[in-house]
Amino acid sequence: MLEQPKIAKRYLIGLVVVCLGVSTVVLRPHSASAQGPDGKVIAKGGGTTIIHGGAPGFVPVLTTVAFNAERSGGGVIGSFDCLALAPEAATGSKSGQFTVNAMYVTGRITGAAVNGNSATLTGTSNITGLGAGSDVPFTFVVQKGGPGATAMLTVNTLPSSPFHEVLVQGSFEIQGAD
DSSP states (O other), X not given: OOOHHHHXXXXXXXXXXXXXXXXXXXXXXXXXXXXXXXXXXXXXXXXXXXXXXXXXXXXXXXXXXXXXXXXXXXXEEEEEEEEEEEESOSSSTTTTOEEEEEEEEEEEEEEEEEETTEEEEEEEEEEEETTOEEEEEEEEEEESBXXXXXXXXXXXXXXXXXXXXXXXXXXXXXXXOO
């Protein structure tokens, strides 16, 4: 059986991979800051996601994500939070208790691009746990929808493989999406 720090690290790496995968969804984005008046919401949402396929070693990871981005003064402002929780143990009675804080990303959104039902949000973040650091660039790609919608988070302090997340509760809204 793996030691506790190794398990938590694997969970966090899986979460990062899920979040990064969402960021590659956008094919031809256009700048949201060039559209419409100040104070117009570009994207917002929140909920609980699960990392598709789990973390390395087939360990489930749940995330709680919340974000909002809007136009302001010709630019984009907003906030982003993503807390990744992993179970205490890979197997047994504690494998369903998501109490290990694998990673927490809290950031300031400074850029946004919308492409159909997807938005790519960028900015800088402070991260604890896996990929820890300050002023770390991040990209969050999100698909409009409720449960089943996808998201992907990429942070520069972790390997280039993104975390692919599937929304299980909550909703993601994209301005202009049908």
